[in-house]
Amino acid sequence: MEKQLKKQQWKFFIQNFIAFASLFICLGLIIFQLLQISMYQDVDNQLLEMSENDQRLEEFLRLPNPTKDQKNPQIKPPSDFQIQFILRASDGTIVNEGDLGNRIKEYQNLTWSADNLDEVKTTTITAEDGGKLIFRTLTKELSAEFQDKYEPVSYLQLIVNTNQLEDTIQRMKWLLIICMFFFFAVAVALSFWLSQKSIQPIHKSLQQQQLFVSDASHELRSPLTIIQSKLELLLTKPYEQIIDESENIAVALNETQRLTQLTSDLLTLTQSDAGGVQLVNETLDLPQFLLKVVEPYQELAVLQEKVFEFGELLPMTLTIDEKKLHQVLVTLLDNALKYTQTGDKIALSVEKYKEKLRIKLADTGCGISRESQPYIFNRFYREDQSRNRKTGGYGLGLAIAKELVEMQQGQLLFQENNPKGSIFIIELNQT
Numbered sequence: 001m002e003k004q005l006k007k008q009q010w011k012f013f014i015q016n017f018i019a020f021a022s023l024f025i026c027l028g029l030i031i032f033q034l035l036q037i038s039m040y041q042d043v044d045n046q047l048l049e050m051s052e053n054d055q056r057l058e059e060f061l062r063l064p065n066p067t068k069d070q071k072n073p074q075i076k077p078p079s080d081f082q083i084q085f086i087l088r089a090s091d092g093t094i095v096n097e098g099d100l101g102n103r104i105k106e107y108q109n110l111t112w113s114a115d116n117l118d119e120v121k122t123t124t125i126t127a128e129d130g131g132k133l134i135f136r137t138l139t140k141e142l143s144a145e146f147q148d149k150y151e152p153v154s155y156l157q158l159i160v161n162t163n164q165l166e167d168t169i170q171r172m173k174w175l176l177i178i179c180m181f182f183f184f185a186v187a188v189a190l191s192f193w194l195s196q197k198s199i200q201p202i203h204k205s206l207q208q209q210q211l212f213v214s215d216a217s218h219e220l221r222s223p224l225t226i227i228q229s230k231l232e233l234l235l236t237k238p239y240e241q242i243i244d245e246s247e248n249i250a251v252a253l254n255e256t257q258r259l260t261q262l263t264s265d266l267l268t269l270t271q272s273d274a275g276g277v278q279l280v281n282e283t284l285d286l287p288q289f290l291l292k293v294v295e296p297y298q299e300l301a302v303l304q305e306k307v308f309e310f311g312e313l314l315p316m317t318l319t320i321d322e323k324k325l326h327q328v329l330v331t332l333l334d335n336a337l338k339y340t341q342t343g344d345k346i347a348l349s350v351e352k353y354k355e356k357l358r359i360k361l362a363d364t365g366c367g368i369s370r371e372s373q374p375y376i377f378n379r380f381y382r383e384d385q386s387r388n389r390k391t392g393g394y395g396l397g398l399a400i401a402k403e404l405v406e407m408q409q410g411q412l413l414f415q416e417n418n419p420k421g422s423i424f425i426i427e428l429n430q431t
């Protein structure tokens with residue numbers, strides 16, 4: 001089992017890690033893309049803006065009223081602006097070589113095509129020193145008016161060197177990769193923690209289940225041993241009359257009855273654990289129902305010289321699973337009789353408490369010690385082993401009663417009685 005749990009935890013860990021890692025990778029990629037887009041956006045916007053604004057173009061081109069016959073116009077890009085202007089003739093040759101300074105050789109290598117006009121693109125060329133030069137470029141066909149004015153200029157290619165931007169983006173990329181490693185480490189830690197957290201309830205319920213099975217088999221073993229020994233004893237006396245062995249037979253029968261009760265209790269608990277208990281709700285007249293359930297116990301109390309009293313029984317109807325409520329009351333009444341002495345009092349009452357309904361069964365019996373109180377609703381818990389052997393309980397009654405009450409969205413509570421004894425309260429929602 002432990003091995004299987006470890007395997008399950010490992011599985012949870014891998015699943016969590018994959019989820020976290022994919023999340024971090026997606027986030028990283030999105031951040032990187034957004035960063036790249038936003039960094040290039042300014043440049044691209046400037047290029048587009050510049051290409052669309054003929055008036056500004058003319059300003060920047062600084063062409064003071066050129067005449068048609070001016071063959072080699074003095075075209076200078078504004079020196080404080082990072083956009084370079086390359087004027088090309090219709091065949092692509094650069095017209096404003098003089099304005100482009102020593103970079104002209106490199107610019108000659110710039111790819112140019114009259115096909116992809118008005119689109120911002122990235123172009124990379126090799127500089128003279130062997131380095132890479134990266135540009136965002138946009139080529140625009142000048143209007144007929146411009147072409148007329150500044151012949152032989154046909155195309156304007158706007159270029160911006162983005163090496164610095166690329167450097168920044170590369171730095172960001174590495175920074176993001178380093179962050180990713182950090183986040184992966186976080187993902188490993190988180191996944192491990194989560195896998196441990198998710199395995200905890202399974203581990204706990206498995207432990208409870210193992211405890212339950214071992215307690216149950218332990219409890220099943222003792223009546224079976226008694227029955228077996230009694231039967232073996234009877235087998236050694238084949239010629240005896242039944243009447244002579246009636247005591248042994250009665251003990252075996254008694255143990256069989258206990259066994260039947262125990263197996264039915266175990267079945268109820270396993271069904272309730274599996275969520276297989278169906279509620280059959282019906283409306284019942286509460287005082288009438290209580291009087292009917294209590295009647296045989298009242299008679300038993302009289303026989304045992306105990307006093308059975310009724311407190312206030314609020315006249316009301318209740319929608320509830322009658323059989324289950326009956327079973328809970330029987331468990332409590334049974335215990336009240338088991339754990340009280342001659343002369344003790346048992347009292348049943350119904351009261352309203354903060355919008356809830358409380359069915360109270362109080363007794364003046366031996367009560368439950370403070371140390372045992374937190375455990376009395378646990379399966380197989382008995383306050384005193386020897387005393388309970390005598391009273392015949394397995395410590396399952398209250399555990400089952402609690403589950404049955406909780407199934408009806410209620411609560412089974414315990415209070416100490418004053419000056420001695422116990423009070424069990426079935427608290428239900430009023431419906």
Ligand code: ADP
Nearest residue numbers: 335336339367382383393394395396397398422
């Ligand atoms: P059991 O079958 O042993 O009575 P229960 O689950 O009904 O099992 O009760 C668990 C334990 O709680 C009992 O063994 C007993 O010690 C204690 N208990 C239950 N009801 C009372 C009560 N009315 N007075 C004193 N002790 C009680």
